[in-house]
Amino acid sequence: MKIKNINVHFTEAEIDKKIRELGARISEDYAGESVCLICILKGASFFTCELAKRITVPVEVEFMSVSSYGSGTESSGIVKIVQDLSTSIEGKNVIVVEDIIDTGRTLSYLLENLKTRSPKSVRLCTLLDKPERRVVDVKVDYVGFEIPDEFVVGYGLDYNQQYRNLPYIGFVEIEE
Numbered sequence: 014m015k016i017k018n019i020n021v022h023f024t025e026a027e028i029d030k031k032i033r034e035l036g037a038r039i040s041e042d043y044a045g046e047s048v049c050l051i052c053i054l055k056g057a058s059f060f061t062c063e064l065a066k067r068i069t070v071p072v073e074v075e076f077m078s079v080s081s082y083g084s085g086t087e088s089s090g091i092v093k094i095v096q097d098l099s100t101s102i103e104g105k106n107v108i109v110v111e112d113i114i115d116t117g118r119t120l121s122y123l124l125e126n127l128k129t130r131s132p133k134s135v136r137l138c139t140l141l142d143k144p145e146r147r148v149v150d151v152k153v154d155y156v157g158f159e160i161p162d163e164f165v166v167g168y169g170l171d172y173n174q175q176y177r178n179l180p181y182i183g184f185v186e187i188e189e
């Protein structure tokens with residue numbers, strides 16, 4: 014797959030506005046409590062940093078790296094924890110932060126895994142959701158934008174490890 018063009022779909026300003034809204038909702042939902050954001054590397058790192066800044070209740074930020082084996086643009090469901098949390102989540106209000114939910118395989122595995130660690134609660138927050146692609150049902154509590162089944166890059170999302178640094182999110186146009 015060779016990229017011909019990247020068509021801007023969500024501008025930096027639109028993303029910023031959406032993250033502020035999500036931060037406000039989370040702050041309201043967890044009023045009087047604290048939250049532990051679990052950033053799923055690498056894609057969610059850009060989103061997690063901005064989201065954390067917009068949450069007004071006490072926030073802990075932790076990182077986890079998983080690899081979801083697959084070829085090209087499709088995950089397989091075989092999820093491996095490459096880098097685990099460096100701390101316990103027992104008794105904490107966990108919010109798993111993702112850049113995108115596609116088939117749902119990665120998140121379904123992760124949520125089950127995290128629930129075995131006795132958190133007080135576990136919710137899921139994603140910047141982008143591609144509901145048309147879902148293979149495994151996952152309950153998503155906070156969604157930034159729903160998008161159609163098209164490949165996107167930018168704001169943390171990559172194609173072959175490139176384009177994560179774009180400040181906007183764009184649909185990829187493939188060279189015929």
Ligand SMILES: O=P(O)(O)OC[C@H]1O[C@H](OP(=O)(O)OP(=O)(O)O)[C@H](O)[C@@H]1O
Pocket residue numbers: 053054055056057080081087088111112113114115116117118119120170171
């Ligand atoms: O719903 P699914 O089909 O399981 O796909 C979603 C997963 O794919 C992406 O990660 P990726 O494996 O590309 O890793 P990255 O964040 O390091 O780019 C994304 O960040 C999710 O973790």
Ligand code: HPA
Pocket residue numbers: 086113115163164165166170171172
């Ligand atoms: O559209 C996408 N872009 C980048 N990474 C992804 N992982 C699942 N879907 C996507």
